[in-house]
Amino acid sequence: MAEEKFDAIIVGAGPAGSTAAYLLAQEGLDVLLIEKGTTPGSKNVSGGRMYAHALNRIIPNFWDEAPVERPVTREIITFLNGEQSVSLDCHDVNWGKPPYHSFTVLRTEFDAWLASKAEDAGAVLACAIRVDEVLKENGKVTGIRAGEDEMLADVVIAADGANSITAQQAGLSKVFTAHQVATGVKQVIELPPETISQRFQVDGNHGAAQLFVGDCTKGMQGGGFLYTNKSSLSLGLVVSTAELQRCQIKMSEILEEFKESPHLAPLIEGGQAAEYSAHLIPEAGLGMIPQLYGDGILVAGDAAGLVLNLGYIVRGMDFAVASGEAAAKTVIVAKARSDFSRQGLAAYQGFLKESFVLRDLEAYRNAPRFQENHRLFNEYPRLATGLVSKLFTVDGTPPVHLLAKVLGQIKENRISLWQLAVDSWKGAKNL
Numbered sequence: 001m002a003e004e005k006f007d008a009i010i011v012g013a014g015p016a017g018s019t020a021a022y023l024l025a026q027e028g029l030d031v032l033l034i035e036k037g038t039t040p041g042s043k044n045v046s047g048g049r050m051y052a053h054a055l056n057r058i059i060p061n062f063w064d065e066a067p068v069e070r071p072v073t074r075e076i077i078t079f080l081n082g083e084q085s086v087s088l089d090c091h092d093v094n095w096g097k098p099p100y101h102s103f104t105v106l107r108t109e110f111d112a113w114l115a116s117k118a119e120d121a122g123a124v125l126a127c128a129i130r131v132d133e134v135l136k137e138n139g140k141v142t143g144i145r146a147g148e149d150e151m152l153a154d155v156v157i158a159a160d161g162a163n164s165i166t167a168q169q170a171g172l173s174k175v176f177t178a179h180q181v182a183t184g185v186k187q188v189i190e191l192p193p194e195t196i197s198q199r200f201q202v203d204g205n206h207g208a209a210q211l212f213v214g215d216c217t218k219g220m221q222g223g224g225f226l227y228t229n230k231s232s233l234s235l236g237l238v239v240s241t242a243e244l245q246r247c248q249i250k251m252s253e254i255l256e257e258f259k260e261s262p263h264l265a266p267l268i269e270g271g272q273a274a275e276y277s278a279h280l281i282p283e284a285g286l287g288m289i290p291q292l293y294g295d296g297i298l299v300a301g302d303a304a305g306l307v308l309n310l311g312y313i314v315r316g317m318d319f320a321v322a323s324g325e326a327a328a329k330t331v332i333v334a335k336a337r338s339d340f341s342r343q344g345l346a347a348y349q350g351f352l353k354e355s356f357v358l359r360d361l362e363a364y365r366n367a368p369r370f371q372e373n374h375r376l377f378n379e380y381p382r383l384a385t386g387l388v389s390k391l392f393t394v395d396g397t398p399p400v401h402l403l404a405k406v407l408g409q410i411k412e413n414r415i416s417l418w419q420l421a422v423d424s425w426k427g428a429k430n431l
């Protein structure tokens with residue numbers, strides 16, 4: 001049964017949907033924000049580090065009220081090979097002062113807070129409702145159906161995450177292929193706050209973000225992550241879904257193996273596993289972006305594939321926030337002109353270009369392709385760990401100069417100098 005008509009219906013109360021709802025409600029529009037989880041964030045999985053810049057533009061100093069965990073002041077990238085590991089460790093205490101660089105967040109609390117901001121601004125938040133269908137009239141999206149209920153709006157914003165049913169039903173996107181997405185698993189491991197600060201060598205409430213490359217993914221394209229929350233760690237693995245299908249490996253099994261490795265076990269020792277979750281991540285960058293708008297509909301966040309994974313930086317939440325903002329700006333313009341047609345909503349592309357979203361995806365358009373190179377997850381972690389281990393080994397054997405050590409390791413790992421030069425060049429150019 002069709003009920004009242006809203007200015008905008010937003011499907012999904014993740015960072016993209018709640019940001020759009022907050023900004024539209026602030027402008028006085030009638031907004032319905034629909035979330036299938038019993039509370040916003042209850043269905044969400046995320047490694048859990050959010051770069052602060054995008055939300056700070058919308059809610060200045062949001063960290064004063066938002067349930068953020070720790071500002072990240074230590075960045076570590078660790079290359080793994082069996083018993084050996086080598087880390088690049090960057091510590092910058094300035095990242096722990098306003099305006100903070102990034103925060104670890106737990107999505108259950110963070111998403112609930114952001115959705116409550118939208119509610120406070122006047123949006124109607126409807127939880128535990130799953131949108132099943134997009135309603136159309138003469139090709140224009142006119143609302144949604146959830147179970148028996150039909151709800152109408154001038155515009156629908158699809159912010160329902162990776163493999164968005166809403167965008168697919170509106171005919172804007174197709175089911176993402178296994179080559180376009182990665183599978184992520186995450187476990188939250190509880191530890192006392194002081195233990196976390198000591199183990200990760202951070203002051204007081206500061207935090208660390210550690211990424212792992214190498215045999216934690218069995219050489220498959222992907223990596224591991226470990227983020228420090230106030231009194232827990234978010235630990236996980238992200239692996240190309242196509243690779244997982246090819247290798248027939250279970251993520252839950254390699255995560256358990258990873259936890260037992262000598263590089264990880266001491267970091268999580270004594271911790272209590274609190275929750276486990278798995279989710280898809282769109283990772284193909286610019287190449288996977290669907291039609292971003294149609295008659296009566298816009299697509300934002302993961303639903304539009306707006307994620308940037310450079311291997312050493314993973315950005316989905318700040319893209320979700322900024323695309324939610326761009327969607328809201330578009331709807332405000334469309335409302336002023338009473339034009340929610342495809343042409344009326346075309347300004348969305350322009351707003352995304354003006355923001356960093358399409359600019360950054362454009363700048364790194366070749367990064368996803370570059371990361372399909374298997375040497376990045378096999379030969380190069382072995383080369384780095386083997387070489388650095390040799391550098392620090394003193395065992396009474398005749399001295400070998402650095403150059404010979406480097407060349408020896410390159411040969412041992414069966415990498416040609418030509419390959420190394422080409423990969424280095426491509427990496428420097430594309431990442």
Ligand SMILES: Cc1cc2nc3c(=O)[nH]c(=O)nc-3n(C[C@H](O)[C@H](O)[C@H](O)COP(=O)(O)OP(=O)(O)OC[C@H]3O[C@@H](n4cnc5c(N)ncnc54)[C@H](O)[C@@H]3O)c2cc1C
Nearest residue numbers: 012014015016036046047049131161184301302316317320
């Ligand atoms: C393991 C993992 C690690 C990650 N690590 C990071 C990281 O460290 N930093 C970072 O920035 N990004 C990270 N990401 C990516 C980040 O989580 C996403 O880019 C971000 O959450 C996208 O926000 P969104 O609002 O577009 O979608 P989501 O956060 O997925 O929100 C979509 C919402 O829509 C709801 N929904 C879905 N379908 C329906 C429906 N039919 N009806 C009603 N509601 C519906 C869902 O329940 C959900 O609440 C990671 C992702 C994963 C899986």
